[in-house]
Amino acid sequence: MTLHVDEFLLSNVSLGWVSYTHSASLNTRTLVNGTHNITATVYDASGNVDSSSILINVQNLLGDLNGDGEVDIMDISIVAKAFNSEPEHPDWDAIADVNNDEVIDILDISIVALEFGKTV
């Protein structure tokens, strides 16, 4: 997600053009499906505040760990690579913890396997 500000206005009068970009990361795969509101808020040194919002629609496919829109062997391999790990283990990959129980095991593989072949 990137916020790009080009022009600052004071009571609809331009204070000049400024090029400023700020980026932030948002892993939408960790969000529940549905509509989410993202708000960017800008503060200045005088205490003025303004914000703008956009809506995003998240439709994650259960088992699609690499986010390519289908559940296939690549997703199974992500779980297999992290198999038998817990947080802090070098093989740990949070995305492979499909059931969010902080261990990557046969339950995670079975969830992906049950969804195998599904597409967005």
Ligand SMILES: [Ca+2]
């Ligand atoms: Ca996939």
Ligand SMILES: [Ca+2]
């Ligand atoms: Ca798990």
